[in-house]
Amino acid sequence: MPSRRRPAYAGVPGWVVVVAVVGAAFVVLPLVAMVTRVNWAEFVPLITSESSVDALWLSLRTSLTATALCVLLGVPMAVVLARTDFWGQKILRSLVLLPLVLPPVVGGIALLYTFGRRGLLGQSFEALGVTIAFSTTAVVLAQTFVALPFLVLSLEGALRTVGTRYEAVGATLGARPTTVLRRITLPLVLPALVSGAVLSFARALGEFGATLTFAGSLQGVTRTLPLEIYLQRETDPDAAVALSLVLVVVAVIVVAVAHQAGESNGFRRRASS
Amino acid sequence: MTLEFAAVLRSRGFAVQLTVAAGETVAVLGPNGAGKSTLLGVIAGLIRPDSGRARLNERVLFDLGERGGGRWSRPHQRGVSLLAQDALLFPHLSALDNVAFGPRSAGVPRAESDSRARAWLERVDAVDLAGRKPAQLSGGQAQRIAVARALASEPDLLLLDEPMAALDVSVAPALRRMLRDVLRDRSAIIVTHDVLDAFTLADRVVVLEGGRIVDAGPTRHVLERPSTTFAAGLAGLNRLAGTADTESVVTDAGDRLRVRFTEPVAPGVRVAVAVRPALVAIAVEAPASDDPATNVVAGHVIDLETRGDLVRVRSGTLAADVTPGRVADLDVALGTEVWFSFRAEDALAYPQ
Numbered sequence: 341m342p343s344r345r346r347p348a349y350a351g352v353p354g355w356v357v358v359v360a361v362v363g364a365a366f367v368v369l370p371l372v373a374m375v376t377r378v379n380w381a382e383f384v385p386l387i388t389s390e391s392s393v394d395a396l397w398l399s400l401r402t403s404l405t406a407t408a409l410c411v412l413l414g415v416p417m418a419v420v421l422a423r424t425d426f427w428g429q430k431i432l433r434s435l436v437l438l439p440l441v442l443p444p445v446v447g448g449i450a451l452l453y454t455f456g457r458r459g460l461l462g463q464s465f466e467a468l469g470v471t472i473a474f475s476t477t478a479v480v481l482a483q484t485f486v487a488l489p490f491l492v493l494s495l496e497g498a499l500r501t502v503g504t505r506y507e508a509v510g511a512t513l514g515a516r517p518t519t520v521l522r523r524i525t526l527p528l529v530l531p532a533l534v535s536g537a538v539l540s541f542a543r544a545l546g547e548f549g550a551t552l553t554f555a556g557s558l559q560g561v562t563r564t565l566p567l568e569i570y571l572q573r574e575t576d577p578d579a580a581v582a583l584s585l586v587l588v589v590v591a592v593i594v595v596a597v598a599h600q601a602g603e604s605n606g607f608r609r610r611a612s613s
Numbered sequence: 614m615t616l617e618f619a620a621v622l623r624s625r626g627f628a629v630q631l632t633v634a635a636g637e638t639v640a641v642l643g644p645n646g647a648g649k650s651t652l653l654g655v656i657a658g659l660i661r662p663d664s665g666r667a668r669l670n671e672r673v674l675f676d677l678g679e680r681g682g683g684r685w686s687r688p689h690q691r692g693v694s695l696l697a698q699d700a701l702l703f704p705h706l707s708a709l710d711n712v713a714f715g716p717r718s719a720g721v722p723r724a725e726s727d728s729r730a731r732a733w734l735e736r737v738d739a740v741d742l743a744g745r746k747p748a749q750l751s752g753g754q755a756q757r758i759a760v761a762r763a764l765a766s767e768p769d770l771l772l773l774d775e776p777m778a779a780l781d782v783s784v785a786p787a788l789r790r791m792l793r794d795v796l797r798d799r800s801a802i803i804v805t806h807d808v809l810d811a812f813t814l815a816d817r818v819v820v821l822e823g824g825r826i827v828d829a830g831p832t833r834h835v836l837e838r839p840s841t842t843f844a845a846g847l848a849g850l851n852r853l854a855g856t857a858d859t860e861s862v863v864t865d866a867g868d869r870l871r872v873r874f875t876e877p878v879a880p881g882v883r884v885a886v887a888v889r890p891a892l893v894a895i896a897v898e899a900p901a902s903d904d905p906a907t908n909v910v911a912g913h914v915i916d917l918e919t920r921g922d923l924v925r926v927r928s929g930t931l932a933a934d935v936t937p938g939r940v941a942d943l944d945v946a947l948g949t950e951v952w953f954s955f956r957a958e959d960a961l962a963y964p965q
Contacts, residue, residue: 505701511688512657512695513766515718520689523714527705 379578386582394560395568403544406483410540414491422499440489448553478555483544491536498532535601542594615800620655620665627824638801640815648824649804653772657695658688694768698775700755702747708758709743715766733761753784773803820844838963851888870908871957883965892959893933896952897943909954
C-alpha cells in the first residue's frame with residue numbers, strides 16, 4: 341500500500357508544481373472533452389451496431405492472438421538478449437526494438453514487402469496457396485510487429501534485475517536448462533511478463549497505421565476498432581465518440597492491471613534481495 | 614579418490630591442483646581475492662578455466678587442452694551442489710518445494726520427492742518450516758533449509774562457500790554443529806575465513822594465496838605450524854621466519870631466539886617460529902634480567918587493536934595480547950618503542 345505519510349522534507353519548487361499541473365491538464369482535458377460529446381441516449385445502440393460489434397470482436401480476437409504470439413516469440417528473445425553474450429548483440433537489440441520508434445505506416449509497408457503478394461516471403465506463401473496481405477492474419481502480424489518490443493523490453497529488464505544467481509543454484513541442484521527456465525526463471529519474472537503482455541495487448545489493440553497499410557479495411561476481416569472509429573468519424577461522429585470511449589475504458593483497465601503487476605514485481609524484488 | 618582437479622585460469626592468475634578423498638572434508642582458506650570462489654565456480658561448472666582436467670568419481674567434469682577445446686560438462690550434469698554465503702532459496706517456492714527441487718529435477722515423482730524433502734528437513738531440524746516461503750524465514754533458518762536442499766540432490770561433492778559468513782554470531786554455532794553432523798563421511802570443500810570452521814568441519818586444510826596453493830595438510834598441522842603469514846594470521850599466531858642454529862634460531866631481522874624445536878633440525882636450515890600473542894609480554898624498558906630461557910625482541914608499535922577484553926599490540930614483526938590496564942600503565946601509543954618478551958618453551962620452531 342502506498343504510504344500517505346508526508347515526507348519529512350519535499351523540496352519541490354512552486355513553479356515545478358504549476359508546470360506539472362498544466363501537463364496533467366493537457367493529458368486529462370481531451371478525455372473530458374470527449375466524454376462531454378458522448379451521446380448517452382444513443383450510446384448502447386451505437387456501440388452495438390453491426391459494424392461496431394464486428395470491429396470490437398475482431399479487435400479483441402486479433403489483439404489477444406497477437407499478444408500470445410508476442411509471448412511465444414518475445415520470451416525466448418528476451419532470454420537470449422539478457423542471458424547470452426555474442427558479437428553484434430547490441431546491434432541486434434536495437435534492431436529488435438526498432439518498431440517501438442518506427443512510424444507504424446513504415447512498419448506496414450515493410451510488412452507488405454515481406455508478406456505481400458510480391459513480397460520476400462509472400463511469393464513462397466503464394467505458391468503454397470496462402471495469401472497473407474489484406475487478411476485477418478495480416479492484422480495479427482501487423483499488431484505483433486509493433487507490440488513485440490514492449491514485451492521484450494520489459495522482460496529483458498526484469499531478467500537482468502533478477503540476475504543469474506538463482507539459476508546457477510538450480511543448475512548445481514541438477515536441473516537442466518529447460519527446467520531452470522520453467523521452474524525458476526519464468527516464475528521469478530512472472531510479474532514483468534504479465535505487465536509486458538498487458539502493454540503488448542494495449543499496443544496491439546490501438547494499432548492503426550501498420551494495419552491500414554498492410555491489411556486494409558474490410559469490415560469483419562481487417563477493420564479493427566481504431567480503423568472503424570476513423571471511418572465513422574467522417575459519417576457518424578456520435579458512433580466514433582462512443583467507440584472511442586470504449587477504447588478509453590479498455591486502456592484504463594490495461595494501465596491498472598499493468599501497474600498492479602509492476603507493484604507486485606517490485607515487492608518480490610525487495611523480498612528476495 | 615573422489616575428486617581429482619587441476620585447472621588454470623590465466624585471466625585471474627589461477628592455477629590450482631587439488632584432490633579430495635572419498636568422505637573427506639577440505640577447508641580452503643585464503644585472503645580475499647585468493648581464488649577461493651573461483652575454485653568452487655570451476656568445480657561447479659559455473660566458470661570455465663583455460664585448461665585443466667577434473668574427474669569426480671568416474672565422471673569427467675572437464676578435460677580441456679592447452680589449445681582450447683575438449684570436454685566440458687554443464688553444471689547440472691556434475692553431481693556437485695553449491696551452498697553459498699546467502700541461502701538463495703527460490704523466493705516463489707515454499708521451504709519444502711525448495712528442498713524437493715533437486716529430486717524433482719532428477720525425475721523423481723512428486724510424492725517421493727516431497728517425502729525425501731521432508732526427511733532432509735527433519736535432518737536439519739526444520740520440519741515445522743516446511744510450508745513457509747523464504748521471505749518468512751530468518752537467516753539461520755533459511756541457511757538450514759539451503760543445506761537440506763543442497764543435500765537432497767544427493768551430490769557426490771558438496772561445495773560450501775562461507776556458509777556461516779552472513780549469519781548472526783548467535784545462530785552460527787548451531788549451524789556449524791549441524792554441518793559437522795552432515796559432513797561426516799561426505800566429500801566436501803568448504804571455503805571459510807573462520808579457523809573454527811576449519812577445526813570443526815575439515816579433515817584437511819588448503820591455503821590459497823594469489824590463485825595458488827601455498828600450504829596444505831591436516832588442519833592442526835597447517836594452523837599450529839603455519840608456513841605463511843596469512844595462515845599464521847588466521848590461526849592468531851606470530852610467525853617469525855629465520856634460520857636454524859645450534860639450539861637457537863636467528864630471525865631474518867637478526868634476533869637470536871631460544872626456541873623449542875618440533876624435530877631435530879640441522880644448522881642452516883630455514884625454519885619458522887610460532888608464538889601465541891597471549892604468551893608474549895611487553896615492557897617499555899629493556900628487561901634487566903638476562904634469563905637465557907626468555908627471548909626479548911625490540912620493536913616500534915605500529916598498531917593497537919582492542920580484541921575482546923585484551924589489546925593486541927603489534928610491531929612490524931610481533932604481536933602481544935595484553936590487558937588494557939597494562940597498555941595504560943605503560944603509556945603505549947603508536948610509535949612507542951617496546952620490548953616483547955616470551956619464553957623459549959612457548960616458541961615452537963619447525964622446518965619450512
